[in-house]
Amino acid sequence: MRDRFIQTLCELAATDPRIMLITGDLGFAVLDEYRRRFPRQFINAGVAEQNMTLLATGMALEGHVVFTYSIGNFPTLRCLEMIRNDAAYHNANVKVVSIGGGFSYGPLGISHHATEDLAIMRALPGVTSVAPTSLWEVAEATKAITQTPGTCFFRLDKDLGPDGPSNEPFVLGKPRVLRRGRDVALLVTGGILSEVVKAADQLERDGVSASIYAVHTLKPLDPEVIITASKTHGALVTVEEHTVLGGLGSLVLETLADAASFPRKFLRIGLDGHFSSAVGSQSFLRTLYRMDAANIVSRTHKLLTS
Numbered sequence: 001m002r003d004r005f006i007q008t009l010c011e012l013a014a015t016d017p018r019i020m021l022i023t024g025d026l027g028f029a030v031l032d033e034y035r036r037r038f039p040r041q042f043i044n045a046g047v048a049e050q051n052m053t054l055l056a057t058g059m060a061l062e063g064h065v066v067f068t069y070s071i072g073n074f075p076t077l078r079c080l081e082m083i084r085n086d087a088a089y090h091n092a093n094v095k096v097v098s099i100g101g102g103f104s105y106g107p108l109g110i111s112h113h114a115t116e117d118l119a120i121m122r123a124l125p126g127v128t129s130v131a132p133t134s135l136w137e138v139a140e141a142t143k144a145i146t147q148t149p150g151t152c153f154f155r156l157d158k159d160l161g162p163d164g165p166s167n168e169p170f171v172l173g174k175p176r177v178l179r180r181g182r183d184v185a186l187l188v189t190g191g192i193l194s195e196v197v198k199a200a201d202q203l204e205r206d207g208v209s210a211s212i213y214a215v216h217t218l219k220p221l222d223p224e225v226i227i228t229a230s231k232t233h234g235a236l237v238t239v240e241e242h243t244v245l246g247g248l249g250s251l252v253l254e255t256l257a258d259a260a261s262f263p264r265k266f267l268r269i270g271l272d273g274h275f276s277s278a279v280g281s282q283s284f285l286r287t288l289y290r291m292d293a294a295n296i297v298s299r300t301h302k303l304l305t306s
Contacts, residue, residue, distance in 0.1 A: 001156040002099045004135045008142040013038045022056055024049045024070035049074050053082040060092035071100045072114045088124050088151045095145050095152045102241030103285040104158035113276045119246025121153040122219045129219040131155040133193035136163035137216045140170035161193025173220035181209035185233040189215045189248045192241045199296035226255045235265035237300055244270040267303045
C-alpha cells in the first residue's frame with residue numbers, strides 16, 4: 001500500500017506545488033523517487049514526530065497540503081496532542097499517514113502494533129479517517145484526501161485485498177459493495193479484506209451467501225449503506241485489525257442505533273479489548289487473536305446458528 005501511495009503522491013506533486021511530504025526519518029527506499037523528483041517538496045524531520053506535526057501544521061496554515069509519514073503509532077499516538085490542538089483545531093491541511101496499520105509490524109511487538117488508532121483518530125473533531133482495503137482504494141483515497149480541506153488520517157497496511165470494481169467513483173464516506181449475498185454482510189476496513197474474501201469464499205462453499213462491504217472511510221460515513229445492509233441481511237459481521245472498542249464495529253453499531261435500525265444478529269471481530277501482547281508475523285497474530293479467515297468462518301457460522 002505504501003508504494004501505491006507514494007506513486008500516486010508523485011503524480012499529484014508533479015502538478016500541485018502545494019504538496020509537501022515530511023518523513024520522520026524513515027522510508028527512504030520507498031521515498032527515493034519522490035525525493036529525487038521533488039526535493040523542494042520534501043523534508044526529513046528526523047526522529048522527532050511531534051516536531052514533524054508542528055512543522056506540518058505551520059506549513060499547512062501558510063497554504064501547503066502537508067503529508068506527515070511514519071510507521072504504526074508514531075505519527076498518531078505519539079503526536080496526538082499536536083494533531084488535536086494544532087492541526088485539527090485549526091482545520092489545517094495536514095494529512096497524517098501511518099504505514100503499518102494493525103499487526104503489519106507484528107514481530108516488533110506492542111509498540112509497533114497499531115490497534116487503537118482508528119478509534120482515537122476518528123474521535124477527534126473534524127478529522128477525516130480513512131483505512132483503504134485495496135491498492136485501487138489507496139490511489140483514489142490519496143487523491144481524495146488531497147482535495148479534502150482539513151486534517152485527515154490515512155492508515156495503510158502491509159496486506160491488502162482485491163480491488164473489486166474500479167469503474168465506480170470513489171467517494172469518501174461511502175462503503176463499496178464488493179460482493180452481494182443474502183445471508184450475512186461482512187463489513188471490513190483495512191487490508192484484512194484479504195482474510196474476509198477467503199472467508200466469504202468458504203462460507204459460499206458451506207451454503208452461506210455473504211456480501212462484502214469495504215468500509216474504507218470511518219469518518220465521515222454514509223449511514224444509508226449501513227442501514228440498507230442491516231435491513232437486507234440476517235446478520236452483520238464487522239472485521240477489523242484493531243480493537244473492537246471504538247473501531248469499525250462500534251461505528252456501525254452507533255450508526256444503526258442513531259437510525260433506530262437494529263440488526264437481527266451482530267458480531268464484531270477484532271482484538272477483544274486487550275493489548276496484543278504476543279510477537280509474530282501479521283498472519284500469526286491474526287490467527288492467534290481469532291480474526292483470520294478460518295476464524296471468521298467459524299464465528300460467522302456460530303452467529304447464524306445461535
